Amino acid sequence: MSLFTQPGHASTADLLMDDPRVAGAASIETSGHRHSVRVLPDPRWLEAQTRHASVAASRSLLGWQSTHDLADRVPQRAPQPGLDGWADSFTGRPPSDGAMRVWLDAIASRLLALPHARVREIGCGTGLLVRELATHCRVYEASDVSAVAVSQLRAWLATRDDLRHVRTRRQPAHEGGGAAAGFDLVVINAVAQHFPDADYLRTVLDAAWRDVAPGGHLVVGDVRLLGLQSTLVAASTLARAPGGTPVHALRQSIHATWLAQSDLALDPAFFHRFASACGASVAVRLKPGDDALEMMRYRCDVVLGKPASAQAVSLPAASLDSVEALRGWLAAGRPGRVLLRAQPDARLAADIAAHRLIASAVDSMLVREVRRLVALQVVADRPASGPEFFHNIPLPYQVPRGAGGSDPAAIAALCAAQGCSTMLLATPYAQDARFDLLVERHAAGAGTGQVPDLQPAPDSGPLDDPALASHPLLLQSLRRLSASLYNELARLLPEADMPARILPVVRRDQLIHGAP
CATH class of the missing domain: 3.30.300.30 (ANL, C-terminal domain)
Incomplete structure (x- = not known):
């Protein structure tokens, strides 16, 4: 009993x-x-x-170092950078080599588009970016907190005569480059998510910013977007759940998945405020394309620019709130720049629809029925109606509205056809997959096709605002x-x-x- x-x-x-x-x-x-x-x-x-957060943060950093030492210590592993060690939240499995190559090419091309004669990389691991970037650089300094990773990187570098100029150091992320400061490019890629809190990230950014030469850039790559974390947890848990799972059990699994999160996620406004505090220009850039890989859809790359002493700061862009308004600006044909604000991102339409539907569905609805309704919503971009849509689904129920959104690549192509360049940006404070698009038309004879200049920081305020980070x-x-x-x-x-x-x-x- x-x-x-x-x-x-x-x-x-x-x-x-x-x-x-x-x-x-x-x-x-x-x-x-x-x-x-x-x-x-x-x-x-x-x-x-x-x-006790400071003590916990120290323990977290020690745990991170130990974890990465163990992860990098693979028996009989060839001493060369590799794409292993990643997992997709939606499948629980490593992404394909092709998908990882798309991700790596995206960040490498973004970095190489910036001045890069002298580069410092913080959190280099076993040298994934070193392999992609160092042959294009005159100076390359790579550091990592993991002694095992640095040792493996050195062993691989010893096999490459063309990379003799690469210097390696074992040190934590918050220690600066010291006497070798004055880099065109400082990179912190796929590392910030492992930091214990936003305070430690601020410490790392402060040290890294001091190493950037005037006219150079600090890039924080693969940042988790705070406003998308609830959607990511819900949609990825739905993707892994058996079709016969009832929604009430799915919600408990989502709750458990949320509790298990250990990554630091940040709102774009965090970097806007950091840029404002240090006089930097800033772009919180979304990943390009429509790849299904989580690493492309839920993350961003932050580019912070340090003005040269005689360099003029770019003027802020005028704001537009609709694609129709952008079409009107394009038709006018005047040079200048505008910022299309807070457009719903069609690339995440299914995940947003799933998140909303799970929140409002009756407890007895099954996972397979949730998936079917999400697919109907994304295809039709309207509430489904009629009994044929609700076979075996408890009524009354309505599919959530507003899950469609705009395709940023299509809007960028529209702008390119009018001789304008674009930059895809993450919308600050957005909770539902929004994007901004910075559009620039140059004066006649100035050339087209280049990426627009970075924006002045649009937001100022305290960096210790708890709403800006997980x-x-x-x-x-x-x-x-x-x-x-x-x-x-x-x-x-x-x-x-x-x-x-x-x-x-x-x-x-x-x-x-x-x-x-």
Whole structure:
């Protein structure tokens, strides 16, 4: 007999409320499935976790170094850079070599389009970018916190006579280039997501910025976009779920996936504010193309430019809010620059539709039905209607509106046909896959086709704004709380009464609706 069916015994949520770390708890009862429990931590406990954030950050950095030392120490591995070690969130499997090549070519071409005679790379790993860039550079300095990675890179470099000019150092990301400063290009690619918090990233950026020569650039590549993280978690969990999974179970899996996140994600406004503070120009550039790879659709490359002493700062662009307004500007034929703002990105239409649908679907809907409705919405870009669309789907239900969006490549092609150059940018503060497009038409005889100049920083404000970054250390604390509470319950309850999951939340309303 279940302990909870006996008179006088508390529920799981009641038992958890006796813990001083818990301010709220709610059981999630689902027919035919073991219950789960959402818990809201006590604010004093959360405050204590924040006070110890610096210690946690140091431990996180040490853990990151150890993890990468182990990952790079592969027995009998050929001492050369490789594309292994990546996984796609939607499949759980490594991307194909072709897809990874597209990703690598995109960042390499973006970097080589900037001045690059003297380059410093922070977080070089075993030399993936060294292989792509160093032959084009006069000076190349590569550093990494992992001794194993640096050792393997040195062994490979020893086999390349054409790369004798590459210097390697083992050092953490926040240490600058020292006497060798004055680089045309400083690169931090596919590294920032491993930093424990935005404060440490700011420390790294400050040191890296000091190494940039006037007229040079600091590029932070492969940055996770904060506003897309909830969509990524929902859509990727949906993609991996069995078709017969009911939505109520899917939501719990999404919550668990959110708790497991360890990557630092950032809003474009974080870099706008950093640029404003240090007098830089800035472009938070989305990845090009319509590739299905998560690494191309959910990430961006940040380019920060340091003006030369006599260099004029580019004028800010006038804002446009629709493609129709852009067409009017193009038809006028005048030189200048405009910024098309906050357009819904068609490349992420299916994932946005999935995220919205999961949030509003009835608990008994199945994953296969969610997928079918998402496909119908993306194809039709309108609510499906009629009984043929709702076979075996609980009614009433409406497919979410607004999932279509604009194709940025098509808009860029329209501009190119009018002799304009474009730059695809991430929209600050956007939560639903928006993009900006910077469009520039040069005066007659000035040439066309080049990438527009970077913009002056459009936003100023404090960099310690918690809304501008995710909080991996907080999620780490919530995971520890979940494990601790589960172990304590296991001492009190028989196996039959144990919850399937204990899912911490950060707001009281999430006790009902879940997270993120």
